[in-house]
Amino acid sequence: MKEKLIKEIEQILKTDQVLVGEKVKERYCHIWEMDKPLLAKAVFFPKTTQEVSDILAICNKHHQPVVVHGGLTNLVGSTETNPEEVVICMEKMNAIEELDASSRTITVQAGVILESIHQAVEEEDLLFPMTFGAKGSAQIGGVIATNAGGLRVFRYGMTRNLILGLEAVLADGTVISSMKKIIKDNSGYDLKQLFIGSEGTLGVITKAVLRLQQKPKSRNSAFVALNDFDRVVAFLKFMDAGLAGTLSGYELLWEQNFIAMTSPNTDIPKPLPDGYKYYVLLETLGSDYEKDHNRLEELLEEALTEGMVLDATIAQSGQHLELFWKIREDVDVLVSQCNNVQNYDVSLPLGEIGNYVDHVFKELEQMPEVENYFAHGHVADGNIHFLVGKNKSSRELSHRVNTIIYGPIENLAGSVSAEHGIGIDKKPYLNLCRSSEELCLMGTIKYALDPKGILNRNKIFDYSK
Amino acid sequence: MKEKLIKEIEQILKTDQVLVGEKVKERYCHIWEMDKPLLAKAVFFPKTTQEVSDILAICNKHHQPVVVHGGLTNLVGSTETNPEEVVICMEKMNAIEELDASSRTITVQAGVILESIHQAVEEEDLLFPMTFGAKGSAQIGGVIATNAGGLRVFRYGMTRNLILGLEAVLADGTVISSMKKIIKDNSGYDLKQLFIGSEGTLGVITKAVLRLQQKPKSRNSAFVALNDFDRVVAFLKFMDAGLAGTLSGYELLWEQNFIAMTSPNTDIPKPLPDGYKYYVLLETLGSDYEKDHNRLEELLEEALTEGMVLDATIAQSGQHLELFWKIREDVDVLVSQCNNVQNYDVSLPLGEIGNYVDHVFKELEQMPEVENYFAHGHVADGNIHFLVGKNKSSRELSHRVNTIIYGPIENLAGSVSAEHGIGIDKKPYLNLCRSSEELCLMGTIKYALDPKGILNRNKIFDYSK
Structure with a gap:
């Protein structure tokens, strides 16, 4: 019945x-x-x-x-x-309601697929800069609810920075609608911040107004090799200053990762030889291919001459550039090499990353159950992903690997999640990066907005009145 | 006693x-x-x-x-x-606690003056991009509590975008501290968003970690004249695409404003002749003065040739550039010309601004008590400031001027405050841009965090249980 x-x-x-x-x-x-x-x-x-x-x-x-x-x-x-x-x-609320080229906004329902937004705005020479591997399936409501990150955060920010208007429904059915196309608004509390990144626990996002950017006219990329993390930081600052606002990506691959992604059976040619500790893949989005290319070349020559970097190469064509990015983005190649894989997305102050990863590798090396491990990340944003392969699947083993990777986060004032969120998988580790006062205030907010705790109950933290 | x-x-x-x-x-x-x-x-x-x-x-x-x-x-x-x-x-909590050049962050107590932060980071070739007229007096705690805007929002965002870590004290004395230097953090609710821009009604901000940018190496500016608002928008998009990430300011002055600021008794030479409806002042922050200057010149020539703009001139030296910016920034010159001045900072979708300002001017023109009025603004961010001078000071008259300026905001889905906030002065107009459900939710949040309503009571909205 x-x-x-x-x-x-x-x-x-x-x-x-x-x-x-x-x-x-x-x-x-x-x-x-x-x-x-x-x-x-x-x-x-x-x-x-x-x-x-x-x-x-x-x-x-x-x-x-x-x-x-x-x-x-x-x-x-x-x-x-x-x-x-x-x-x-939300899949039946999948309409693009308006594309306003003049105000550079797009108004969408929550069920619209991220890639459909990319396609719609491209026709107007505009760009919605949020992008990541799952763009062909991810719906914008989920992108917003999880404050997604991805490959262009360095230049354009997280999802939080790209939302102008939002409509969400509270647990009791109240519709909180502020579907505005305005960039600046200091009229009282910025309520949309409550729903962005709270993983569906405070309201159901139904619609949004997204801010669009002018579509860049040219894209250049380079691979660079270094052996010293301090120089990874110094080179970032050098390129950031030298490329002014056009630097859009600064991704780091640790050696194991580079070797695995460019091994003979991947069909991807090595842009640089093996044997360095760090490989930086950087990207510029500019307005003039030739000039941007030359500027990048000049800066790389200067960095090489000054010994800041040890080797460097620039993509010479669009096809060449795509091959560069396959090395960073084709994470499935790494996953397929790992048994019982665990993946991570920790966040740290930039200056701490080098020593932290060295320490994690050393600890993983000493675990007989760990078969292999890889690290890469959006290093300019302080965000590192690990993949760890193990010879068996067990909760106890998973917890031991988690402890190695999350353990130092508390002292380094980092976060157990830069991008993916907490969900249920990371709940046991949330207290490593949030104080008891913060967790208590999260509970206060949850109770104020959803007193019966019906929305995504026991996600992020356990719900109790 | x-x-x-x-x-x-x-x-x-x-x-x-x-x-x-x-x-x-x-x-x-x-x-x-x-x-x-x-x-x-x-x-x-x-x-x-x-x-x-x-x-x-x-x-x-x-x-x-x-x-x-x-x-x-x-x-x-x-x-x-x-x-x-x-x-x-907060003036005795005025220490800069740490400048971390490697992680590009500065850790400050709430009472530090904004300009002191600018000076401290400049020594490390870094930039804290938030800046506005009152930088010599404004304290960073207030800058954060009001989510200040200013002159470089287009490129770097509002204050909200520049805060990595925050410490605030709740009404009951609970310290909510998350003094982190990390750029990305999706570990549960982003609680700092509650305190940013809530005008001191939800907590007392005591410390913050600010994100720093690499200091640009070159600055160029140009004045451009146009007669048609659609072209102001088209020219913005053209320059934004052509200058890629280096465009950092796109300010608009309406004719009256330009004439007043460059009249013979101001000692500021006219960069362009009077007689156009709109004057755009734009700025690039780049890495190479000569190249950036040439690029700007090329684009302006193209815009002139295509008839997108009617006249244009580039600052030929640093001193020349400062004179350009005096025309936009020296608002005191305008204030001194107004009796019983009222000032405004409305926010609108970019595409609506031209007709809206025409309408406001027409209405003000018909009020015998209005002596003069000026409009200028951060137009790329959709933010327009008005100054209105009147022949007498009366609440009734102020309300009538407010009605002219705020009246259309509701239908145009704008905001009565882009930057300044609501405080007590704009409380009567808040409902023009926020729905009753939103106002109710603001009250819910206020009650959850400050049940006795002790913090900045009756600011933004009236406090009642």
Whole structure:
């Protein structure tokens, strides 16, 4: 027999907007685990903000926990469910409502795929700079709810910096709408900040106004080799000053990573020889290919002459450049070389990264269960990703690897998550980077906005009144 | 007889940290009105975060309203007091705690003057990009509490974008400290966003870690004339694309403003003739003076040839450039020409600004009490300032001028404050740009963090449980 809650919601939605029973199991929680059936009482597919509001009002009345599903590309379990939860799936709210080239904004519903936004704005010579590997599946609502990072944070900022207007629905169904195209707004509290990056625990994002940038006319990239982390920092500062505002990416690969990505069986030619400790891949987005290329060349020559860097090479064509970026972006190549892989996205003050990674490598080296490990990252933003392969899968072993990687974070005043969020996977380590007073204040905010704790319950932190 | 509250606080502070009685009247609420004596029960001068915490805990116990004083340069009355309030003055917490050139951060106490930060970082070839007219008096705590804007928002963002770590004390004395130097952090709610821009109503900011940029090596500026607002927008997009990341300022002056600022009695030579409707002052911050200058010249020639702009001139020296910027920045020249001046900082979608300002001018023209009016602004950020001079001072007249300027904001989805905030002066107009649901949620947040409403009570919105 159907629950009262489901019946009430069925009255406000059409038949094709509700899944119950066995149909629910045809869906899933993670795009990475599509073979694992979804556990939930029901899945609802609202088509309007009003429907999201009505569904939440009913769920709130019944103390019914709700999980929101976007593109399901989250890496820390934020979209996981249990059989007692219901799912609100945003895929039917997938319209681009307006592209305003004059104000350089795009107005989108939460279910729009990130890549569709890229394509739409490109036709107007504009750019939505947020981009990352899962762009073909990730929905903008999830991108915002998790404050996604990616490859161009150094120049354009995290998702938080790219949102002008936002509409979100609170647990009780109240619609908080501020769909504005304005860049500056100091009229009272900036409420959208509450919903950006809170992983669906404070409200359901339904729409957003995104800020667009002028599309750059030229792109150049170079690979550079160094052996000393202090010089990685010095070279960043040198290039940042020398390239003024055109430097858009400064990615670092540690030696193991570079070797694995350019080994003979990857078909990717080595831009530089093996044997250095660090490889920097940098990118400029400018306005004139020839001039930007020459400027980059001049600066690299100066850095080589002064001994700041040990080797350097510039991509000589668009195709060549794409090969450079495959070395950084084709993370699947690394994943395929790891058994029982664990991945990380720690954040640290830039100056601390060199010693920290040396220390982590040394510790991993001493663990017989660890088969291999790789490190790369958005180093200019202080963000390092690790991949660790192990000879078996066990919670105890995972925890030991976590302890090696997260352990030093507290003393170094870093974060266990630069980009991916906390979800459920990182909850045990949250207290390494947030004080008890901060965690208590998070609870206060959660309770103020969602007193019954129905929204993504027990994600980020455990909910208790 | 002294109140119990004052006695309790006197026990935790030294004699030179407390003012009561007549001494209080030697201080003031606004740097613009230093002849108006401060009305308050007492002024406290904490030297440490712990002292701020202790003062607040005592005030909270006694339901004692508190106003925080920084540099007192606020324009909307956020620092005003009444005789029943006490003041926490941050001027003794004025240490620069650390300048970390490697991580490109500076760690400061809330009472540090903005200009002192500029000077400190310049020695390391670094830049803290937040700057505005009152930089010699404004304290960084106030800059953060009001999410200040200013002249370089287009390239570097508002204050919100420049803060990495923050420490703030809640109404009950709880210290929320996250003094981190990291750029990316998705470990739970980004609590610092609550304190940035909330005008001291949610917590007392005590310290911050600021993100620094590499200091640009070259600066170029040009004045450009146009007659059509659509071309102001088209020219912005053209320059933004052509200058890639080096465009750092795109300021607009309407004709009246340009004429007044370059009239014979100002001693500023006219960079371009009078007679155009719009004058754009643009700035590039780059890495090579000669090349940047040439690039700017090329683009301006192209814009002239294509008829996008009607006239243009580039500053030929540093001194020349300073004269250009005096025309935009020396707002005192305009103020001195206005009687009973009212000033504004509205925010609008870029595409709406041309028609909106035409409409406002037409309405002001029809008011016999309005003697003169000027408009200029950070147009690339959608932010326009008005100055309106009137033949008399009256609340009724002020309200009529406000109605002309704020009236269209609601329909155009703009904001009554891009930069200055709401304070007490703009409270009657807040509902033109924030919905009742938003105002209600602001109240929920205020109540959750400061249930007794002791912090900057009745600023932004009236406090009622």
